[in-house]
Amino acid sequence: MSSNIIELIRENVIQGRVTKDDEGIEEGMAGQPGVTELVEEALASGADVSEVISKGLTASMEVVGQKFETGEYFIPDMLASAEAVGAAMEILKPHLQKSGIKPKGKILIATVKGDIHDIGKNIVIILLRGAGYQVKDIGNNIEAKDIVKAVREEKPDYLGLSALLTSTMVSMEDTIQALEESGLRDKVKIIIGGAPVSEEYAREIGADGYGADGFHAVSVIEALNDSE
Amino acid sequence: MTEDLLVKIKENVIQGRKTKDDMGIDESLSGTPGVLELTESAISDSVSPDSIIIEALTPGMEIVGEKYSKKEYFIPDMLASADAVGAAMDVLKPLLEKSNVETKGKFVIATVKGDIHDIGKNIVAILLKGAGYQVIDIGTDASEDKIVDVIRQENPEYLGLSALLTTTMKEMDTIIKALKENKLRDKVKVLIGGAAVSDEYAREIGADAFCADGFEAIKVLEKCQAA
Amino acid sequence: MPREGILIEKPLERLSCEQVQQIHDASIEILNNLGLLCFNKNAAKIYQGSGAAVSKVSGSNIPCWHIKIPEKLVTAALDSAPCTVTLGARNPDNALVMRGDEPRVYFITGSETNTWLDVDFPTYVSKADPKKEIKIPEFKPRRGTVADLCDSAHVCEHLETVDGYIRTVNIQDKDINEDNKDVNKYFACLNNTTKHVMSGLTNLKQLDDVVKMAEIIAGGRDNLKNNPLISFITCLVKSPLQFVDDTTETFMEVCKRGLPIVVSSSPQAGTSAPIKEAGILAQINAEVLAGITLGQLVNKGTPVLYGTVPVRARMDTLGDSYGSVETSQYNIDCAQMARFYSLPNYSTSGVCDVKIPGQQSSIERLFSDILVTLSGPQFLHCAFGLLDCNSVFCLLQAVLDNAHFKMIKFFLKSPGINEQELETVKKQIRDVVATPQKMFINYIRPVMRTGEISPPYPFEGEGDSDSVFALANGHLQELLAKPVEHIDRATTAKIYREIPGLLPRLNVYKGG
Numbered sequence: 022m023s024s025n026i027i028e029l030i031r032e033n034v035i036q037g038r039v040t041k042d043d044e045g046i047e048e049g050m051a052g053q054p055g056v057t058e059l060v061e062e063a064l065a066s067g068a069d070v071s072e073v074i075s076k077g078l079t080a081s082m083e084v085v086g087q088k089f090e091t092g093e094y095f096i097p098d099m100l101a102s103a104e105a106v107g108a109a110m111e112i113l114k115p116h117l118q119k120s121g122i123k124p125k126g127k128i129l130i131a132t133v134k135g136d137i138h139d140i141g142k143n144i145v146i147i148l149l150r151g152a153g154y155q156v157k158d159i160g161n162n163i164e165a166k167d168i169v170k171a172v173r174e175e176k177p178d179y180l181g182l183s184a185l186l187t188s189t190m191v192s193m194e195d196t197i198q199a200l201e202e203s204g205l206r207d208k209v210k211i212i213i214g215g216a217p218v219s220e221e222y223a224r225e226i227g228a229d230g231y232g233a234d235g236f237h238a239v240s241v242i243e244a245l246n247d248s249e
Numbered sequence: 250m251t252e253d254l255l256v257k258i259k260e261n262v263i264q265g266r267k268t269k270d271d272m273g274i275d276e277s278l279s280g281t282p283g284v285l286e287l288t289e290s291a292i293s294d295s296v297s298p299d300s301i302i303i304e305a306l307t308p309g310m311e312i313v314g315e316k317y318s319k320k321e322y323f324i325p326d327m328l329a330s331a332d333a334v335g336a337a338m339d340v341l342k343p344l345l346e347k348s349n350v351e352t353k354g355k356f357v358i359a360t361v362k363g364d365i366h367d368i369g370k371n372i373v374a375i376l377l378k379g380a381g382y383q384v385i386d387i388g389t390d391a392s393e394d395k396i397v398d399v400i401r402q403e404n405p406e407y408l409g410l411s412a413l414l415t416t417t418m419k420e421m422d423t424i425i426k427a428l429k430e431n432k433l434r435d436k437v438k439v440l441i442g443g444a445a446v447s448d449e450y451a452r453e454i455g456a457d458a459f460c461a462d463g464f465e466a467i468k469v470l471e472k473c474q475a476a
Numbered sequence: 477m478p479r480e481g482i483l484i485e486k487p488l489e490r491l492s493c494e495q496v497q498q499i500h501d502a503s504i505e506i507l508n509n510l511g512l513l514c515f516n517k518n519a520a521k522i523y524q525g526s527g528a529a530v531s532k533v534s535g536s537n538i539p540c541w542h543i544k545i546p547e548k549l550v551t552a553a554l555d556s557a558p559c560t561v562t563l564g565a566r567n568p569d570n571a572l573v574m575r576g577d578e579p580r581v582y583f584i585t586g587s588e589t590n591t592w593l594d595v596d597f598p599t600y601v602s603k604a605d606p607k608k609e610i611k612i613p614e615f616k617p618r619r620g621t622v623a624d625l626c627d628s629a630h631v632c633e634h635l636e637t638v639d640g641y642i643r644t645v646n647i648q649d650k651d652i653n654e655d656n657k658d659v660n661k662y663f664a665c666l667n668n669t670t671k672h673v674m675s676g677l678t679n680l681k682q683l684d685d686v687v688k689m690a691e692i693i694a695g696g697r698d699n700l701k702n703n704p705l706i707s708f709i710t711c712l713v714k715s716p717l718q719f720v721d722d723t724t725e726t727f728m729e730v731c732k733r734g735l736p737i738v739v740s741s742s743p744q745a746g747t748s749a750p751i752k753e754a755g756i757l758a759q760i761n762a763e764v765l766a767g768i769t770l771g772q773l774v775n776k777g778t779p780v781l782y783g784t785v786p787v788r789a790r791m792d793t794l795g796d797s798y799g800s801v802e803t804s805q806y807n808i809d810c811a812q813m814a815r816f817y818s819l820p821n822y823s824t825s826g827v828c829d830v831k832i833p834g835q836q837s838s839i840e841r842l843f844s845d846i847l848v849t850l851s852g853p854q855f856l857h858c859a860f861g862l863l864d865c866n867s868v869f870c871l872l873q874a875v876l877d878n879a880h881f882k883m884i885k886f887f888l889k890s891p892g893i894n895e896q897e898l899e900t901v902k903k904q905i906r907d908v909v910a911t912p913q914k915m916f917i918n919y920i921r922p923v924m925r926t927g928e929i930s931p932p933y934p935f936e937g938e939g940d941s942d943s944v945f946a947l948a949n950g951h952l953q954e955l956l957a958k959p960v961e962h963i964d965r966a967t968t969a970k971i972y973r974e975i976p977g978l979l980p981r982l983n984v985y986k987g988g
């Protein structure tokens with residue numbers, strides 16, 4: 022029974038179906054339960070949470086990643102699967118501690134002051150959620166002081182900053198400065214991204230990492246995690 | 250007065266105006282006499298045919314050639330000038346013969362049997378005329394018999410053959426063989442051209458030269474003359 | 477089920493209705509008052525017997541007649557020439573149905589180039605940095621062979637946008653001569669593609685053998701009539717206004733047999749036609765009408781295509797300039813004239829002036845390919861692989877052309893806007909706007925694999941490298957390795973038994 026439902030979760034992650042209303046890649050799946058419904062069902066039937074995560078979610082995301090690399094899947098497929106995993110993790114969150122699983126960490130993310138570009142940031146969020154992180158989006162055009170406030174309240178492990186304009190990337194430096202002044206800089210690892218910024222710029226302003234795209238963002242954060 | 254006429258002839262060669270009805274590049278010339286009328290006036294003023302050629306037609310064509318190399322002139326300009334010179338040469342021909350001036354030579358040209366492409370051949374004919382050769386064009390679809398007849402009658406120094414089809418180019422071979430059989434091959438230099446043929450093919454069939462275009466033909470002929 | 481081609485819902489037209497009528501009137505006047513020179517005796521006779529004013533031209537070194545064609549002969553021919561011409565195919569699903577009143581475009585290869593271009597990718601080492609190596613495509617010309625023709629037909633069989641096949645390369649093997657060229661040419665094409673095959677004829681003597689071969693493949697004379705898997709093209713008119721002897725003879729013989737034929741005229745604006753648009757149009761239209769009229773007099777109702785290959789002269793050589801902008805203008809106008817007569821149009825696009833694939837070739841061909849396609853000619857000889865004004869053929873270029881024709885076809889799909897669609901998308905917009913991220917990504921997925929989204933350029937390189945040629949060449953090799961459906965063993969045997977002159981090396985079943 023529970024291995025059966027994990028198999029179904031796995032299949033639906035690969036199909037990228039968050040809820041029962043979603044279509045997958047194969048036809049005729051709409052209407053059948055999606056990943057969120059299946060995860061609820063698994064919890065109700067007392068399935069092992071760690072097994073749901075490792076076999077149902079993580080392993081199937083690996084399959085999706087492979088399909089993407091071989092050109093069978095496109096980015097929207099990848100994002101749909103990641104979204105399904107993200108939604109599943111959201112449901113599983115309250116049960117993690119009970120099952121003795123250490124959550125992967127909390128990430129706060131924002132587009133900096135003066136900048137309203139958020140497509141890239143949104144993609145990064147979906148992929149990070151799909152990788153098992155708990156991500157809180159504080160939106161775009163966010164002032165340094167508001168970011169500081171959010172870090173103080175949410176106590177995230179990581180802070181992601183996005184900027185798409187050469188004129189707003191300086192806001193990243195301002196934000197880091199403000200965190201230092203508030204004594205919070207050591208409490209959080211900062212990773213930046215967006216078209217005008219670079220590895221070099223990250224070093225220059227004292228950020229901890231730079232992510233060229235969503236996949237890179239995941240691996241950079243994973244690397245920061247390991248180095249702890 | 251003579252000077253003046255020669256200058257005008259040269260100028261009209263450069264303008265590519267054969268007769269008074271032709272438009273030149275300089276529009277203001279329309280209606281004024283062209284190369285043909287001016288050459289006729291010069292003849293009736295007893296200007297020597299020699300000086301008409303050497304002082305007006307040839308240097309005029311040289312300037313046209315330069316302008317063409319510099320891309321200031323296009324082929325249609327070049328052809329108009331060559332056509333004007335050709336027309337003047339036709340008028341001068343009887344006089345030259347009388348005064349025993351050597352002409353550059355006779356050139357018989359034809360598109361071979363089975364082939365009706367003649368745009369390229371016509372261009373070559375005009376350019377050669379403009380360069381001072383006497384050109385006899387026997388048209389398209391010319392059989393080897395016809396060509397042999399013309400060579401025998403006209404006794405030209407040169408024969409030019411054009412073929413645009415790979416199926417008709419072998420007619421050139423047939424023609425050269427027919428010339429040999431009729432003991433005419435040594436009397437005439439054979440030049441071939443057209444998109445289907447090549448240098449290699451010229452060698453293969455024993456033609457004297459392949460020419461990629463009319464200008465190359467002029468160069469080849471000049472070499473023949475020098476030799 | 478014929479091939480679909482691409483229907484142009486709103487054809488691009490340059491001429492007003494009034495201008496179309498004016499061109500028509502001018503052409504009729506040219507035919508009636510000025511007339512044509514005719515170097516073919518039989519054609520002159522037929523015209524004479526039909527009420528045209530025919531007189532022998534004296535003083536011409538080749539026999540020649542002067543023909544003035546009255547308007548009523550032209551009108552009758554336009555009435556009897558069929559509006560719909562079907563070009564069959566070995567695989568009937570590849571048939572092409574061309575209706576003179578419907579701008580449905582079929583893309584067809586073309587020409588008979590003398591030169592075949594091979595491609596190689598030698599490696600170059602940087603002088604400054606010997607560790608740095610790049611591969612640069614190198615193109616090597618040589619004379620075309622029958623093996624090349626087979627390869628070309630084979631690849632075109634697999635190129636999706638190629639709707640029909642005109643032999644692309646002139647076969648110049650040592651053992652090909654005037655007496656066996658046509659049968660080998662047609663066999664090489666027919667055996668390597670199941671699409672329609674069109675060609676010109678080198679030698680009238682081979683016409684019956686070629687037709688017989690087609691009958692054997694089609695399964696008899698009647699079947700060939702219903703599924704004419706071969707057709708012909710003849711340049712019977714030489715501009716300005718002259719019926720050529722041999723091609724006119726070929727034309728009439730094909731008409732007698734009732735097989736589809738293109739009445740083609742190829743005036744060059746500047747040398748064999750006026751440089752002005754009005755002039756070349758009035759002349760080419762007169763020339764094609766004269767040819768069509770002759771065809772209908774020979775065999776009333778025989779299928780003909782209104783064939784127009786107008787081109788502007790280059791100013792530096794007086795050769796053709798297919799890459800010139802005017803050439804596209806003339807072709808677009810001719811498509812409109814053919815539509816005025818409700819006759820299918822044979823048109824040309826995509827030929828470029830440059831000798832090798834590259835930027836100039838891409839720009840020149842795309843320019844005319846897009847514009848002339850939009851004008852809606854039924855039979856578009858769109859120069860797959862052709863370079864150097866039709867003198868050079870390169871398979872790599874054909875593969876590249878296929879990619880851009882896919883784009884053109886995609887572009888021409890109808891917009892698909894209707895009430896139901898609008899309801900669906902309005903809901904989509906409402907739903908997405910209500911989400912924090914406001915992204916439509918999820919709605920891409922259902923259409924991503926259905927062909928509703930245009931694919932990326934297939935030969936896109938990685939990073940900032942331009943590897944178009946190398947990638948296209950890779951694809952070309954795949955296509956060459958992919959088998960084609962040859963004519964079956966028994967039919968092949970029958971063809972070899974009954975048709976003289978076929979080269980044994982073209983028989984794929986020999987030895988086993």
Ligand code: B12
Pocket residue numbers: 130135136137138139140141142144145180181182183184185186187188212213214215216217231232233234235236238
């Ligand atoms: C779409 C777009 C817009 C949209 C934004 C819609 C939206 N919801 O975001 C609109 C039309 C609103 C817009 C507005 C403007 N734009 Co704009 N815009 C773009 C454009 C074309 C694409 C950006 C994009 O979405 N890319 C697609 C995503 C997937 O890529 P991405 O953003 O780079 O994100 C990836 C990575 O960078 C990385 N990443 C991104 N963020 C983060 C964060 C973290 C933490 C990590 C790890 C990784 C990461 O991962 C992402 C996923 O792979 C860019 C051009 C470009 N090529 O970048 C111009 C561009 C950024 N815009 C530009 C400009 C000038 C403007 C305007 C100022 C124009 C104006 N005069 O009004 C306004 C800005 C207003 C403002 N205050 O911000 C310029 C900036 C030039 C400069 N000076 O720096 C650009 C470069 C265009 C140009 N060449 O002129 N823009």
Ligand code: B12
Pocket residue numbers: 358363364365366367368369370372373408409410411412413414415416440441442443444445459460461462463466587588589590646676677709710711712713714715720722723741742744748793794795796864865866867
């Ligand atoms: C225009 C043209 C026609 C016109 C001819 C009009 C005319 N008045 O000549 C028409 C439409 C009538 C025509 C008919 C045919 N044509 Co055609 N035609 C061409 C085309 C497009 C251009 C030729 C041309 O005029 N070029 C411009 C001139 C300026 O260049 P040129 O001729 O090469 O001449 C220059 C040089 O070569 C050189 N030169 C030429 N001759 C000579 C001679 C001498 C002595 C010298 C020194 C130099 C020289 O100097 C010239 C000036 O620079 C060519 C394609 C091509 N790219 O060559 C096909 C082409 C030659 N034709 C071709 C074909 C197949 C035909 C037809 C058989 C078609 C048919 N199925 O009906 C018929 C032939 C009928 C026949 N019996 O001949 C093929 C030949 C392929 C092959 N088998 O070899 C070609 C190559 C087109 C193709 N790729 O399919 N054609």
